[in-house]
Amino acid sequence: MGSQLNPCITFNGNARQAMEFYRDVFGGDLEVGTVADFGSPDSADGDRVMHARLDTAAGYTLMAWDIPDDRPGHPPYRPGNNVAVFLDGDDDELRDCFEKLSVGGTVTLPLAKQVWGDEAGSLVDRFGISWMFNLTSR
Template identity: 65%
Template structure:
């Protein structure tokens, strides 16, 4: 059996908005389920996202949820989502995800021959990009 590792992002009530934005930029199939959908219709969290999965044609999988109100939400800065490869279309993802966010390091050629850049999207999530260049 194969294993895989994907990011699972916690949000404080705006998981739906974030995942719809990621879906708009990255494409693919988005599945959203609220706490009510999973049987917690009487919960104060009923309308929050309990589980969301975005699966793209490029093979990306991003998962997310809204932390329940009873659970402390303390976002960290030690986690980033990494998109890398040789597909020039990654530049479009960089531009799309930077809308409303902050580009920390513009996408440009680096000393190792690849294009790399970093941004923080409008939801406070850090994205790191590396587009493989032609090696000499």
Template identity: 60%
Template sequence: MASRLNPYLAFDGDAREAMEFYHEVLGGALDLGTYGDFGSAEMPDADKIMHATLTTADGFTLMAWDVPERVPFAPGTNVALYLGGEDPRLREYFEKLSVGGTVTLPLEKQMWGDEAGTLVDRFGITWMFNIKQNA
């Protein structure tokens, strides 16, 4: 079996909302499991997400969890999710993900010839886009 590397996002109580939003934007299959589902029904975080996986037809896999109170939570700006390729739907993803967030680089043609843009979504996650242009 081959190894995989997937982004795994940490949230402070809103992983369900974030993953449902990403599911709405990107489509695919969303699997949500709470701490209670995994046998921790008595803990205060029983209804929070312990493990979520979004798998799309485009081959994207995005994972997430709600950090429990005992684990320090400090969102940072050192990680971004990158979506790149030739699929024109990337423009639609950019627009939908930017709703309620901040576009930090508008999606437009860049000096290397492709369209690129960056945004921070309403959950504080940075997304980078590069839409390859046909020569």
């Protein structure tokens, strides 16, 4: 089967909303399971997402979860400060994804031709997640 590397983004109670937004941007199939779904129905965290996975037709897999409020030893929640999701390719759909992700967020580098010949841009979406794009020249 081999190995896969899939980003898994941590959220603070809004993983479901973020993943539904990403499904609207990228399309695909979304599965979401809460803490209660995984066997802890009496937990105060019962509605929080324990596991979410978005598989897109383009072959992307994006995963997410809500950090529990009382997770001992886990660093405090800080969105987007240590990872960026990087999308690279020659597909014009990436331009559309950039525009959709920027709604309600902050474009930190507008999509523009760069010194290496490709178009690149970056943004922080409305959930505080950093995204980087590189649109390869054809």
